[in-house]
Amino acid sequence: MRNLPALPDVSDSDEIAAFSENVPTDLVKEEAWEYLDPMLNRFLGFNRTPESIFNALRGGERGLPAMVKYLKEFVGLYDIDGALLEGKVQRLVNAIQLQCVTLTRSNNTHF
Numbered sequence: 751m752r753n754l755p756a757l758p759d760v761s762d763s764d765e766i767a768a769f770s771e772n773v774p775t776d777l778v779k780e781e782a783w784e785y786l787d788p789m790l791n792r793f794l795g796f797n798r799t800p801e802s803i804f805n806a807l808r809g810g811e812r813g814l815p816a817m818v819k820y821l822k823e824f825v826g827l828y829d830i831d832g833a834l835l836e837g838k839v840q841r842l843v844n845a846i847q848l849q850c851v852t853l854t855r856s857n858n859t860h861f
Contacts, residue, residue: 754846757809765793769820770812773827782828790838793817803845 760767768789777785794803807814821839824830 754809754814754850757807757813759810760808760812764808764813765806766808766814766817767812768792769817771820773820773823775827777828779828782824783830783834786824786828786830787834790835794838794841798841800841800845800848803841804849807845 760770774785793806798806809815821835825832825835
């Protein structure tokens with residue numbers, strides 16, 4: 751995350767802000783995925799392009815670092831199968847990589 755370009759700060763209306771809340775600790779383990787999956791779908795959506803996902807990313811304490819922390823805690827607490835997350839997290843990684851590659855190429859352009 752340190753190598754990402756500066757991201758705008760989070761506002762309360764940003765989708766990613768949902769991940770800055772505390773991980774619920776009272777869910778039934780077998781139903782935990784049903785809680786997390788819609789959150790991820792709202793942010794990473796099946797029809798969102800990598801560009802739109804990257805444009806929705808925000809920085810600061812309630813942005814991408816909070817999302818990473820939330821997922822780590824949630825997955826660990828409820829022992830979520832990584833296969834369930836793979837496609838969703840891959841869309842996030844693709845969006846980040848696309849933006850970083852685009853920035854690297856534009857920074858290496860010589861006139």
